[in-house]
Amino acid sequence: MAIKFTKYHGLGNDFILIDNRSSSLPVVTPEQAIKLCDRHFGIGADGVIFALPGENGTDYTMRIFNSDGSEPEMCGNGIRCLAGFLADLEGESRNQDSYRIHTLGGVMTPQLLADGQVKVDMGLPRLLASEIPTTLTPNEEKVISQPLEVAGETWHVTCVNMGNPHCITFVEDVAAIELETIGPKFEHHPAFPQRINTEFIQVVRRDYLKMRVWERGAGITLACGTGACASLVAGVLTGKCDRAATVELPGGPLQIEWSEIDQRVYMTGPAERVFTGKL
Numbered sequence: 044m045a046i047k048f049t050k051y052h053g054l055g056n057d058f059i060l061i062d063n064r065s066s067s068l069p070v071v072t073p074e075q076a077i078k079l080c081d082r083h084f085g086i087g088a089d090g091v092i093f094a095l096p097g098e099n100g101t102d103y104t105m106r107i108f109n110s111d112g113s114e115p116e117m118c119g120n121g122i123r124c125l126a127g128f129l130a131d132l133e134g135e136s137r138n139q140d141s142y143r144i145h146t147l148g149g150v151m152t153p154q155l156l157a158d159g160q161v162k163v164d165m166g167l168p169r170l171l172a173s174e175i176p177t178t179l180t181p182n183e184e185k186v187i188s189q190p191l192e193v194a195g196e197t198w199h200v201t202c203v204n205m206g207n208p209h210c211i212t213f214v215e216d217v218a219a220i221e222l223e224t225i226g227p228k229f230e231h232h233p234a235f236p237q238r239i240n241t242e243f244i245q246v247v248r249r250d251y252l253k254m255r256v257w258e259r260g261a262g263i264t265l266a267c268g269t270g271a272c273a274s275l276v277a278g279v280l281t282g283k284c285d286r287a288a289t290v291e292l293p294g295g296p297l298q299i300e301w302s303e304i305d306q307r308v309y310m311t312g313p314a315e316r317v318f319t320g321k322l
């Protein structure tokens with residue numbers, strides 16, 4: 044059976060999107076996703092994203108397989124791409140600018156803006172050690188600037204769950220971080236039973252952060268939406284940044300806000316269609 048796909052990216056964090064509305068199970072297996080994500084023998088992507096029928100009153104369900112075949116709970120750049128993909132699929136029949144999307148990390152609401160960007164209500168950050176999950180502090184405590192030994196160095200980390208788990212550390216110069224060396228040591232650290240996405244943040248101004256990321260199940264990516272949200276939250280918790288900031292990623296900027304009114308995190312950024320094809 045030929046499967047149509049559309050390639051999208053959010054600031055260079057790129058995905059293979061599949062119209063899976065006719066079935067409640069992904070039409071591609073994790074093993075097939077690994078092959079499709081391969082940048083030499085396959086299409087090339089950081090993950091495969093499925094537009095599935097909604098559940099519990101949501102419009103649609105999003106599931107995603109990382110390029111290593113693992114299934115994360117949520118993907119920030121990916122849900123912006125999904126919103127654009129759904130608008131394309133619905134075409135003329137589209138009668139809404141926002142979608143309620145069921146994900147394994149909770150219900151997320153992307154909204155298509157007039158300027159072509161997408162604003163996403165990413166929900167409430169989860170901060171307790173048991174919610175990350177991590178063994179770094181007792182289960183009912185937050186993880187803020189905790190010392191963590193990685194590769195013979197002591198890093199001070201703050202952990203935030205945005206549906207998926209993140210560990211954030213603040214550094215003087217993100218360009219100096221040897222991501223390919225230190226990234227896997229964080230990802231597979233025993234303190235993180237479900238592995239971890241790791242963000243390295245340089246505070247340029249209280250409303251301007253520079254970020255590089257080593258993603259769980261995907262490695263170095265040009266951008267990470269949930270990671271940018273988690274980093275803003277970590278910056279507020281450690282007193283290093285304001286509640287709204289631009290987060291500059293290698294692939295471009297995201298606008299992130301941790302609302303004082305409803306305590307939810309909002310992310311605004313682009314979603315670009317690249318090409319369609321058939322598997």
Ligand SMILES: N[C@H](CCC[C@H](N)C(=O)O)C(=O)O
Nearest residue numbers: 115118119120207267268269
């Ligand atoms: N690799 C991540 C999922 C993709 C998240 C990232 N691409 C984003 O934009 O949020 C994880 O395993 O949690």
